[in-house]
Amino acid sequence: MTDSPLMPLWEVFIRPRNGLNHKHVGSLHAADAKMAMQAARDVYTRREEGNSIWVVRASDIVASDPDNADENFDPAADKVYRHPSFYDIPDEVGHM
Numbered sequence: 001m002t003d004s005p006l007m008p009l010w011e012v013f014i015r016p017r018n019g020l021n022h023k024h025v026g027s028l029h030a031a032d033a034k035m036a037m038q039a040a041r042d043v044y045t046r047r048e049e050g051n052s053i054w055v056v057r058a059s060d061i062v063a064s065d066p067d068n069a070d071e072n073f074d075p076a077a078d079k080v081y082r083h084p085s086f087y088d089i090p091d092e093v094g095h096m
């Protein structure tokens with residue numbers, strides 16, 4: 001889908017319940033933010049799934065280039081302390 005002057009593309013994010021992250025659920029075309037919010041509610045929350053909606057004009061999103069993944073994400077590999085996978089978690093702690 002592409003942006004048009006009359007009906008820009010909007011990305012829709014829904015948070016299923018408090019404490020969880022918003023998740024991208026889809027895209028839609030709408031003339032403005034108010035119409036995008038109404039359309040997102042009608043299309044993506046018909047079964048009462050969610051308690052928060054974000055709509056973001058797709059042209060306002062800035063994303064990293066997948067071709068630059070090495071330079072953007074490779075330095076984290078040498079910082080093992082950021083990923084404490086070497087710790088033993090006691091069973092009584094449960095899911096962490």
